[in-house]
Amino acid sequence: MWWRRSRVRRVLRQVLLVVASVQGATLLALAVVDHRRKKVRKPVVFPRVAPRSVTAGSSEVTVYTYGEDLYRDMLGAIRQARTKIFFETFIWKSDPVGQEFKDALIAAAERGVKVYVIFDEFANLVVPRRFYRFPPSISVRRHPIARLWPGLRNSGRDHRKLMVVDESVAFLGGYNIGSLYATDWRDTHARLTGDIVWDAENAFIDFWNLNRGRRRPALPDVGGLTWQPDMRIHRNIPRNLVYPIRSVYLDAFERASHHIYLTHAYLIPDSDILDSLIRAARRGVDVRIIVPAESNHIVADWLSRGFYGQLLRAGIRLFLYQGAMVHAKTATIDGQWSTIGTANLDRLSLSGNYEINMEVYNADVARQMEEIFRLDSSNTVELTLPAWSRRHAMVKFSETVLTPFRPLL
Missing domain, CATH: 3.30.870.10 (Endonuclease Chain A)
Incomplete structure (x- = not known):
């Protein structure tokens, strides 16, 4: 009987090896096709809707479908900031658009605005490390590639794109920061004003305080002034197993x-x-x-x-x-x-x-x-x-x- 079991195990190993080889070959072929496809980039033209504000209860929503429109208003908010900026993104390129955001945040900090920045480390591995050097006046958190404690439940990437300025305006949606996204990608983002801004700010504060470590001071956590029947902001929090x-x-x-x-x-x-x-x-x-x-x-x-x-x-x-x-x-x-x-x-x-x-x-x-x-x-x-x-x-x-x-x- 033992030789029969041994033969079955040997056959199973061979089958698994063949399957793995086929999968590997398929992934390799796709990678080659993808590389060739990206080398030939065609001019990008697509229809878009101009941003327009809509009232929703005690708040206002402006929807963006073109990166240049969004970045113009985000940079405008940063340059007009007077007290604080919460800035969080997944991908932040070191290209002209990315540099413009970095310069605007540094300028805000230099005029006395409290600036807090979060970005995902894994998503930006291809970006030169020197780009993420900021003056001490800016509080920066790199969301780490992985953590051994408390284990896998905290290994999720920070895929959020969120900015809140002066407790008066918030931006959230799919847009990362970079020149490619400004003109070549069709994405959707929202600008929020009114009572809902507290919810967006609280989302940043909670994330910062949950993951700040021992070296960074906690941000004040205060209750909201109103309940929002028309709008909600929902957050996935892997560390707390909340989705x-x-x-x-x-x-x-x-x-x-x-x-x-x-x-x-x-x-x-x-x-x-x-x-x-x-x-x-x-x-x-x-x-x-x-x-x-x-x-x-x-x-x-x-x-x-x-x-x-x-x-x-x-x-x-x-x-x-x-x-x-x-x-x-x-x-x-x-x-x-x-x-x-x-x-x-x-x-x-x-x-x-x-x-x-x-x-x-x-x-x-x-x-x-x-x-x-x-x-x-x-x-x-x-x-x-x-x-x-x-x-x-x-x-x-x-x-x-x-x-x-x-x-x-």
């Missing part, structure tokens, strides 16, 4: 009765998110999803495509954004509910990273988000089930081979 954004999406999908419009850079849903969208479509909800035809992460594209057949068979409509990377993380449902934030519909965002999303119950905001969705749809090609079924057998095989990597993204 409300996923629940917010699931609840919104379950409530949908007419339409769900999603725009997401990386669509790799877990089983509950996937089932909730399919159930909505089967009860007659018009579910439409805009995704990039080609994103900046080719492996994420291929993992996402593994879900296309299932979504299309359920009656969900997929639209492939053309000519630019769409990096938005937004949704609007039934003309009443909307969300803008940093969380993608994938496992890394919904159950891994530090994320921040605003949730709005407001028909005017939803109307503006629907207008943006319709304009974005004009720059897409709809993917149909017959067309998707005709893809090459080798493509189908590669998607299957990469399936085990879904939980990693």
Whole structure:
């Protein structure tokens, strides 16, 4: 009997080795294709909506779909700051746009503004370390690549993009800081004024105090002045094993009765998110999803495509954004509910990273988000089930081979 068990183990090892080899070869081929694709960058042109302010209860929301518009107003807020700036980002490039933000923050600190900066260390490994040298007048926290204590639950990346100035204005959404994002990426960000700014500021304060370590002083933590019935800000906090954004999406999908419009850079849903969208479509909800035809992460594209057949068979409509990377993380449902934030519909965002999303119950905001969705749809090609079924057998095989990597993204 022992030799039979030994032979079975040997066969299993060989099978696993073959599978691993095929997966490795597939990933390598995708990396080569991606490298060649990025070397040939075409001019980027895409439709966009000019920023417009909408009142939501006791707050005001301005939605941005073009980086230059957003950066102009963010830099304007920094240059007008009088008391304090909370600045947090995932990627911060050392290019002209990144340098302009750095210079503006340093200038603010030099005129007496208290400036606090957080950025993710892993996301900026390719950026020269000297770029992140700041004068002592600026309090800086690099979110570390990994921590041994308290273990894996604190290993999430800081994927948030948040800025709060003088307790009067806040910015949050999908935009990182860099020249590429200013003109070549289609993303979505929001400017907030009014009572909701306290929630955004509190989100920064809590993150700073939770992760500041022993050397940095804590920021004052004060209660809010008002409760917000129209808007909420939700935060994923891996260290506390708190991931409300996923629940917010699931609840919104379950409530949908007419339409769900999603725009997401990386669509790799877990089983509950996937089932909730399919159930909505089967009860007659018009579910439409805009995704990039080609994103900046080719492996994420291929993992996402593994879900296309299932979504299309359920009656969900997929639209492939053309000519630019769409990096938005937004949704609007039934003309009443909307969300803008940093969380993608994938496992890394919904159950891994530090994320921040605003949730709005407001028909005017939803109307503006629907207008943006319709304009974005004009720059897409709809993917149909017959067309998707005709893809090459080798493509189908590669998607299957990469399936085990879904939980990693």
